[in-house]
Amino acid sequence: MTTTEHRAGTAIDDSATPRAATVLRIRGRVHLCSDTTIGSSGSDHGADTRIARDTVTGRPLWAGTGQAGALRHHLAAVLGDTHADQVFGSGDIDSSVRTTDALAYRSDGEYPTVSLRSGNRIDSASGIVDHGAVFTDEVLPAGTVFLVDWSIRAAVGQLIDITAAFVRAVDGLNDDSIRLGKRAGKGRGATSASHWRAEVHELGTAAGFEAWYTRERTPHWSEPNEKIDSRDDLAAHLDTVLPGVAERIRTLRTIDQRSRIVITAALAVAETILEPEAAGPNETIRPATMVQAGNGAAEGDHGPLARSPLRRPTGHGGEELPIDSGSAIHSMLKRHARWVLHAIANRADNPDTAAAHADTIAEDLFGSSTRDNRTPRRLKSSRVTVTESPIHDATTEQLPHVRLNPLTQGAVDNHLFFENVLVGGTSTITVTITRASLSDLGLLDWILRDLTHGIGPAMGAATANGHGRRVLTSATLDIPAGLHDSHPARWHSESLSDYIDTGGALRDAAHHALDNAIAEGIS
Numbered sequence: 001m002t003t004t005e006h007r008a009g010t011a012i013d014d015s016a017t018p019r020a021a022t023v024l025r026i027r028g029r030v031h032l033c034s035d036t037t038i039g040s041s042g043s044d045h046g047a048d049t050r051i052a053r054d055t056v057t058g059r060p061l062w063a064g065t066g067q068a069g070a071l072r073h074h075l076a077a078v079l080g081d082t083h084a085d086q087v088f089g090s091g092d093i094d095s096s097v098r099t100t101d102a103l104a105y106r107s108d109g110e111y112p113t114v115s116l117r118s119g120n121r122i123d124s125a126s127g128i129v130d131h132g133a134v135f136t137d138e139v140l141p142a143g144t145v146f147l148v149d150w151s152i153r154a155a156v157g158q159l160i161d162i163t164a165a166f167v168r169a170v171d172g173l174n175d176d177s178i179r180l181g182k183r184a185g186k187g188r189g190a191t192s193a194s195h196w197r198a199e200v201h202e203l204g205t206a207a208g209f210e211a212w213y214t215r216e217r218t219p220h221w222s223e224p225n226e227k228i229d230s231r232d233d234l235a236a237h238l239d240t241v242l243p244g245v246a247e248r249i250r251t252l253r254t255i256d257q258r259s260r261i262v263i264t265a266a267l268a269v270a271e272t273i274l275e276p277e278a279a280g281p282n283e284t285i286r287p288a289t290m291v292q293a294g295n296g297a298a299e300g301d302h303g304p305l306a307r308s309p310l311r312r313p314t315g316h317g318g319e320e321l322p323i324d325s326g327s328a329i330h331s332m333l334k335r336h337a338r339w340v341l342h343a344i345a346n347r348a349d350n351p352d353t354a355a356a357h358a359d360t361i362a363e364d365l366f367g368s369s370t371r372d373n374r375t376p377r378r379l380k381s382s383r384v385t386v387t388e389s390p391i392h393d394a395t396t397e398q399l400p401h402v403r404l405n406p407l408t409q410g411a412v413d414n415h416l417f418f419e420n421v422l423v424g425g426t427s428t429i430t431v432t433i434t435r436a437s438l439s440d441l442g443l444l445d446w447i448l449r450d451l452t453h454g455i456g457p458a459m460g461a462a463t464a465n466g467h468g469r470r471v472l473t474s475a476t477l478d479i480p481a482g483l484h485d486s487h488p489a490r491w492h493s494e495s496l497s498d499y500i501d502t503g504g505a506l507r508d509a510a511h512h513a514l515d516n517a518i519a520e521g522i523s
Contacts (some may be wrong), residue, residue: 064099074172109221143318164248187326187388265475272454287424326388394425442514
């Protein structure tokens with residue numbers, strides 16, 4: 001008989017004890033990198049959605065069930081349902097992962113800021129705001145930190161495989177695959193994760209059993225461990241407590257079953273002009289202006305301030321910068337996509353039928369629309385997601401305006417007002433199309449070509465006055481394997497212009513697929 005000495009001096013009969021599991025505890029920090037709303041409808045401040053809060057401390061929280069759901073969904077998309085069931089369970093399999101509610105902190109450990117952010121739905125056909133379609137959300141700003149505490153319980157022979165798959169799920173917090181809360185497709189809820197700590201508890205030993213069930217369960221703020229601050233460090237750190245898991249993680253990171261088109265683009269606040277040259281007109285780019293109706297102040301330095309740039313905390317550290325609203329980027333792409341689709345439909349043999357197919361393609365890609373009081377029989381979510389990115393290297397200028405009498409066209413006395421406008425600057429946005437098809441690539445190709453020449457819907461307010469012009473100055477395009485070839489393809493900024501201008505087999509095939517989808521409909 002084998003025995004283990006207990007601290008109190010009694011003995012545990014190991015031979016009579018069933019083989020116990022091993023528990024791996026993982027703790028870390030999930031940082032918000034854009035405005036985030038995790039919660040439900042209704043707010044004490046009149047907002048349409050409110051942040052979920054802990055009933056004891058009042059702090060905003062990320063529920064454990066929401067953590068498990070986000071991680072499982074990402075793992076199923078990347079590795080398939082079999083791995084997701086193995087890690088997070090199914091109808092007849094218990095979950096190996098336990099999550100706890102995560103409380104929110106500021107980066108200095110204090111109570112996080114909760115602010116209000118308003119928006120207005122834009123009609124995709126006209127580009128005009130829908131009357132009365134205003135919404136207001138409570139948001140947690142970038143720089144907010146959630147303290148996460150996860151545990152994996154499995155037999156020794158299964159722990160490495162389950163842990164490696166779990167880490168593959170956690171990768172989604174760092175590569176923009178997992179976003180939290182509402183309006184995630186419009187750039188909200190971006191995250192990064194870091195500062196990992198891991199420990200193993202052998203429940204088959206008295207010391208391990210005691211250490212696990214007497215552990216500190218109440219989350220509390222402590223200064224971060226600066227030695228561990230990246231995605232790869234989680235694998236390396238786990239390998240020190242669970243040897244062999246890092247190699248398994250590296251293997252799983254080579255697998256991605258998603259079919260996604262991803263473009264990372266530099267979108268400048270600029271406009272193109274044609275200058276006469278001896279050999280023909282030369283197209284040049286110069287800075288433009290953009291007027292945003294984001295967070296204008298009631299009073300400026302010289303008088304009433306009608307508008308000012310939308311400035312929000314951004315990135316890991318929460319630095320406040322002017323941003324490109326994710327809703328505005330999504331709306332701009334949707335409006336131009338509809339324009340391209342209907343332009344192609346107009347040259348089809350049966351323009352009316354093709355126009356109906358064009359609307360169906362737009363709805364399948366950007367989600368269902370209820371414009372013109374039309375309610376689809378089956379609502380579809382958008383397959384296009386965008387990031388909400390800061391605008392760098394922009395300057396702010398203040399412009400004076402005077403209100404005119406609509407009858408006399410003369411200036412109205414005492415009605416001078418000002419607005420702050422952005423001049424120049426560039427944002428780096430990421431656009432992702434999930435469940436991508438070759439016709440999606442064909443449509444994206446037309447949009448990219450137009451944006452490189454400054455042809456596209458202007459963004460922001462006062463666009464009729466020439467504000468809000470944008471030009472795509474560089475991009476990287478990732479095309480998944482199986483879309484046209486058995487291997488994935490990447491077009492960098494220096495070769496993207498060649499792809500757009502000279503075409504090739506891939507571009508020709510994509511255009512042909514789009515023309516067929518508009519003429520014959522999508523299945």
